[in-house]
Amino acid sequence: xxxxxxxxxxxxxxxxxxxxxxxxxxxxxxxxxxxxxxxxxxxxxxxxxxxxxxxxxxxxxxxxxxxxxxxxxxxxxxxxxxxxxxxxxxxxxxxxxxxxxxxxxxxxxxxxxxxxxxxxxxxxxxxxxxxxxxxxxxxxxxxxxxxxxxxxxxxxxxxxxxxxxxxxxxxxxxxxxxxxxxxxxxxxxxxxxxxxxxxxxxxxxxxxxxxxxxxxxxxxxxxxxxxxxxxxxxxxxxxxxxxxxxxxxxxxxxxxxxxxxxxxxxxxxxxxxxxxxxxxxxxxxxxxxxxxxxxxxxxxxxxxxxxxxxxxxxxxxxxxxxxxxxxxxxxxxxxxxxxxxxxxxxxxxxxxxxxxxxxxxxxxxxxxxxxxxxxxxxxxxxxxxxxxxxxxxxxxxxxxxxxxxxxxxxxxxxxxxxxxxxxxxxxxxxxxxxxxxxxxxxxxxxxxxxxxxxxxxxxxxxxxxxxxxxxxxxxxxxxxxxxxxxxxxxxxxxxxxxxxxxxxxxxxxxxxxxxxxxxxxxxxxxxxxxxxxxxxxxxxxxxxxxxxxxxxxxxxxxxxxxxxxxxxxxxxxxxxxxxxxxxxxxxxxxxxxxxxxxxxxxxxx
Amino acid sequence: xxxxxxxxxxxxxxxxxxxxxxxxxxxxxxxxxxxxxxxxxxxxxxxxxxxxxxxxxxxxxxxxxxxxxxxxxxxxxxxxxxxxxxxxxxxxxxxxxxxxxxxxxxxxxxxxxxxxxxxxxxxxxxxxxxxxxxxxxxxxxxxxxxxxxxxxxxxxxxxxxxxxxxxxxxxxxxxxxxxxxxxxxxxxxxxxxxxxxxxxxxxxxxxxxxxxxxxxxxxxxxxxxxxxxxxxxxxxxxxxxxxxxxxxxxxxxxxxxxxxxxxxxxxxxxxxxxxxxxxxxxxxxxxxxxxxxxxxxxxxxxxxxxxxxxxxxxxxxxxxxxxxxxxxxxxxxxxxxxxxxxxxxxxxxxxxxxxxxxxxxxxxxxxxxxxxxxxxxxxxxxx
Numbered sequence: 009x010x011x012x013x014x015x016x017x018x019x020x021x022x023x024x025x026x027x028x029x030x031x032x033x034x035x036x037x038x039x040x041x042x043x044x045x046x047x048x049x050x051x052x053x054x055x056x057x058x059x060x061x062x063x064x065x066x067x068x069x070x071x072x073x074x075x076x077x078x079x080x081x082x083x084x085x086x087x088x089x090x091x092x093x094x095x096x097x098x099x100x101x102x103x104x105x106x107x108x109x110x111x112x113x114x115x116x117x118x119x120x121x122x123x124x125x126x127x128x129x130x131x132x133x134x135x136x137x138x139x140x141x142x143x144x145x146x147x148x149x150x151x152x153x154x155x156x157x158x159x160x161x162x163x164x165x166x167x168x169x170x171x172x173x174x175x176x177x178x179x180x181x182x183x184x185x186x187x188x189x190x191x192x193x194x195x196x197x198x199x200x201x202x203x204x205x206x207x208x209x210x211x212x213x214x215x216x217x218x219x220x221x222x223x224x225x226x227x228x229x230x231x232x233x234x235x236x237x238x239x240x241x242x243x244x245x246x247x248x249x250x251x252x253x254x255x256x257x258x259x260x261x262x263x264x265x266x267x268x269x270x271x272x273x274x275x276x277x278x279x280x281x282x283x284x285x286x287x288x289x290x291x292x293x294x295x296x297x298x299x300x301x302x303x304x305x306x307x308x309x310x311x312x313x314x315x316x317x318x319x320x321x322x323x324x325x326x327x328x329x330x331x332x333x334x335x336x337x338x339x340x341x342x343x344x345x346x347x348x349x350x351x352x353x354x355x356x357x358x359x360x361x362x363x364x365x366x367x368x369x370x371x372x373x374x375x376x377x378x379x380x381x382x383x384x385x386x387x388x389x390x391x392x393x394x395x396x397x398x399x400x401x402x403x404x405x406x407x408x409x410x411x412x413x414x415x416x417x418x419x420x421x422x423x424x425x426x427x428x429x430x431x432x433x434x435x436x437x438x439x440x441x442x443x444x445x446x447x448x449x450x451x452x453x454x455x456x457x458x459x460x461x462x463x464x465x466x467x468x469x470x471x472x473x474x475x476x477x478x479x480x481x482x483x484x485x486x487x488x489x490x491x492x493x494x495x496x497x498x499x500x501x502x503x504x505x506x507x508x509x510x511x512x513x514x515x516x517x518x519x520x521x522x523x524x525x526x527x528x529x530x531x532x533x534x535x536x537x538x539x540x541x542x543x544x545x546x547x548x549x550x551x552x553x554x555x556x557x558x559x560x561x562x563x564x565x566x567x568x569x570x571x572x573x574x575x576x577x578x579x580x581x582x583x584x585x586x587x588x589x590x591x592x593x594x595x596x597x598x599x600x601x602x603x604x605x606x607x608x609x610x611x612x613x
Numbered sequence: 614x615x616x617x618x619x620x621x622x623x624x625x626x627x628x629x630x631x632x633x634x635x636x637x638x639x640x641x642x643x644x645x646x647x648x649x650x651x652x653x654x655x656x657x658x659x660x661x662x663x664x665x666x667x668x669x670x671x672x673x674x675x676x677x678x679x680x681x682x683x684x685x686x687x688x689x690x691x692x693x694x695x696x697x698x699x700x701x702x703x704x705x706x707x708x709x710x711x712x713x714x715x716x717x718x719x720x721x722x723x724x725x726x727x728x729x730x731x732x733x734x735x736x737x738x739x740x741x742x743x744x745x746x747x748x749x750x751x752x753x754x755x756x757x758x759x760x761x762x763x764x765x766x767x768x769x770x771x772x773x774x775x776x777x778x779x780x781x782x783x784x785x786x787x788x789x790x791x792x793x794x795x796x797x798x799x800x801x802x803x804x805x806x807x808x809x810x811x812x813x814x815x816x817x818x819x820x821x822x823x824x825x826x827x828x829x830x831x832x833x834x835x836x837x838x839x840x841x842x843x844x845x846x847x848x849x850x851x852x853x854x855x856x857x858x859x860x861x862x863x864x865x866x867x868x869x870x871x872x873x874x875x876x877x878x879x880x881x882x883x884x885x886x887x888x889x890x891x892x893x894x895x896x897x898x899x900x901x902x903x904x905x906x907x908x909x910x911x912x913x914x915x916x917x918x919x920x921x922x923x924x925x926x927x928x929x930x931x932x933x934x935x936x937x938x939x940x941x942x943x944x945x946x947x948x949x950x951x952x953x954x955x956x957x958x959x960x961x962x963x964x965x966x967x968x969x970x971x972x973x974x975x976x977x978x979x980x981x982x983x984x985x986x987x988x989x990x991x992x993x994x995x996x
Binding site: 291536537540546551554556557558561574575576577579583584586587588589590591592594595597598599600601602603604605606608 | 673676677679680681683684685686687688689690691692695696699716717718721722724725734735736737738739740741742
């Protein structure tokens with residue numbers, strides 16, 4: 009009997025459907041070649057999938073490394089199939105009772121493996137997961153809430169897209185099931201556009217029930233700007249840099265006094281690399297939501313290795329660039345809107361007169377806007393331009409409102425609501441449309457959340473966020489006048505598009521959605537820390553019901569509300585509340601002893 | 614045989630200051646076996662203490678690791694593990710624990726390891742009311758506002774025993790020194806050990822001051838040698854770096870190279886030991902070496918001066934203009950003169966029934982009356 013027949017016979021006992029489709033598949037994804045020591049190895053398009061010298065030895069070393077992170081109770085999930093040497097090694101090394109799953113994105117590869125080697129002794133000791141990425145995500149979550157991914161790189165790279173889709177599917181499932189309460193410290197910038205996004209993020213985290221420590225750096229803006237008086241740019245930069253360093257020490261002090269589960273920084277947060285490395289040594293988890301165009305602001309190069317997780321508003325090239333610079337985890341997380349703030353308004357007649365126009369644009373006077381907006385003016389319709397940094401834009405002087413002063417968020421929202429056609433032109437340094445048009449700006453989501461109609465310049469990432477029925481986009485400046493005319497004449501059409509866009513925002517693009525996805529992403533990578541907390545595994549009710557929880561500890565836990573997250577310090581505080589003179593059990597004393605050391609752990613400053 | 618556990622989880626100086634209490638407990642309860650629980654890194658010193666049968670090592674770093682894990686995810690297995698660790702340390706609970714620290718964890722350790730705890734709080738580990746002696750020790754530690762009862766004698770009070778009325782000394786350990794340190798104490802004279810650092814930065818003598826002291830001493834004593842001791846290698850290097858080769862040839866730098874037993878052996882070979890209020894200074898005193906202490910910042914001679922006889926302490930009354938008793942202390946070694954620069958006073962150590970005390974140098978021993986009064990007040994049964 010051939011290896012294939014023996015292997016499939018073994019597989020068929022628990023996975024008849026997988027055995028069947030493997031048998032029917034023609035295989036041939038891998039090229040099987042003998043290794044130096046004689047066992048079969050494999051290549052794919054000329055690249056080795058296993059060692060050409062000794063695949064078993066290599067697999068054993070890989071498996072040993074995985075055991076270091078694999079915690080009790082977690083389902084190990086192997087990404088990468090190849091000839092499955094690494095899975096065999098992991099099965100041999102894993103502790104009894106530990107569950108292991110293997111993801112099979114392409115059955116052809118499994119057929120190659122099953123044809124090349126005998127695996128019948130262990131094939132039924134693992135869970136096989138196959139199908140579409142979404143189906144595999146569902147299967148994995150059904151098997152265990154805590155997943156520990158183990159990537160065998162040489163084979164996993166054959167299916168990078170499928171694995172990425174699998175992770176996306178898992179994130180969505182995890183995000184939808186979040187019940188636990190995290191403590192997140194949000195670090196904002198001293199000033200700038202990401203300050204507002206930091207505030208929205210704080211609001212979203214709080215709305216989701218998490219405890220937030222908002223480390224607002226904006227009160228320091230005046231002091232920071234005071235260093236701008238120096239004539240010599242080098243002096244100015246040095247002083248401002250030193251000031252930012254001092255602020256980062258202040259941030260560390262806050263973190264030391266009230267340690268969070270996660271430190272989430274927004275772009276331009278004053279956290280330098282030394283501080284980030286210090287935090288990592290002290291086991292803090294850090295994440296950065298880099299809501300900037302990575303091509304324009306490049307300080308990420310210095311900080312890439314400092315944060316544990318990066319979230320960016322651009323894909324492919326941005327993700328690759330950050331990884332090349334040392335970032336360990338980089339994920340796409342687009343901008344969003346806060347529907348509590350960005351909302352449809354019933355304006356008074358006076359407000360409608362003040363803020364309303366046929367066409368409006370709100371934003372700063374970047375070069376391309378100065379060039380393009382005058383071309384879109386027309387005597388046939390009213391046009392209002394709002395925002396600052398328009399000095400010298402003579403062609404727009406007649407439409408510039410409030411002499412080009414900066415307007416606040418509430419005024420923006422009134423303008424959005426009062427305008428028939430809002431123009432949304434992403435900024436760039438050139439004269440025309442952004443030649444590298446990928447990310448979608450916050451304004452897109454804010455206008456949509458307001459139920460306001462907008463014409464937006466095309467972005468490569470926009471179709472994934474809004475369909476053409478939800479947003480009208482233009483690919484050339486010359487298209488805009490005709491689009492304005494068309495849509496000004498079609499009020500019902502504008503309303504239908506805007507309402508569809510708002511529905512989409514409410515369904516998928518709020519800051520709450522983003523925060524959930526961010527936490528789910530970290531949770532997938534940190535199943536025993538953030539993952540366990542967001543799943544609610546640290547809630548008193550869940551902890552009390554765990555089979556290994558002894559009656560005495562369960563009794564302590566039942567004194568808390570079932571949905572309250574409970575940590576060592578909470579149990580200790582409850583014990584201390586018994587007061588002086590009370591007899592303490594041995595378990596209670598042990599909890600107090602551990603807590604006395606916990607209280608000393610964050611010697612950060 | 615009844616068994617008792619002394620718990621001292623603080624630093625080297627506190628462990629050595631516990632010696633009178635250990636001595637008196639043994640005298641008071643001769644049928645009792647006394648074991649000691651102390652930090653792992655001090656266990657060598659613990660084993661040198663007379664009256665201690667067995668030393669149990671407390672691994673604080675391991676407790677930190679366990680707490681970190683339990684903080685992330687409190688599970689039964691974590692409690693089981695720490696329980697097993699404690700059981701391995703002391704399979705049978707002690708009849709009584711004498712807790713000499715006021716740290717919460719020392720009290721909990723006592724409650725876990727012994728059936729009865731004699732500690733600083735009146736109502737168990739959750740109590741907040743200090744015993745009278747514990748309140749006195751806290752005042753000494755925090756405000757330096759003692760009333761002339763030495764900390765080591767206050768430890769006796771904490772344990773319910775009176776001071777020993779004599780000085781118990783440690784035997785120098787028989788330990789091999791690194792070959793290059795073996796000549797210490799054997800060639801030339803006198804050998805003076807200088808403690809370069811301190812556990813707290815506020816007790817650091819500036820390196821430049823120590824450099825001046827070394828220069829002054831070696832100039833006045835052509836045969837003299839200086840042995841730098843402690844763990845602070847960088848400070849020792851900073852002290853030596855500008856010194857000329859002729860001076861460096863008479864300095865023996867042992868910093869950061871010795872175990873505590875080797876440190877004890879080196880201290881025991883020196884005629885005098887000079888330093889601020891630090892663990893090694895008390896170690897030297899316990900080994901019977903006459904020491905010279907520079908007490909400043911919050912260090913007060915009457916409460917934490919070296920225990921025993923023939924010790925001299927220069928006490929800063931107020932630090933003015935960076936004046937240090939450099940020439941005065943070298944003169945004391947040379948001529949047994951005891952003078953004080955402006956802002957300092959000089960004291961010599963004594964001991965009697967009520968414990969250790971210090972009198973102004975050059976005057977006859979004058980036991981302070983406050984001590985007896987305090988013992989009557991805090992421990993009437995013993996007075």
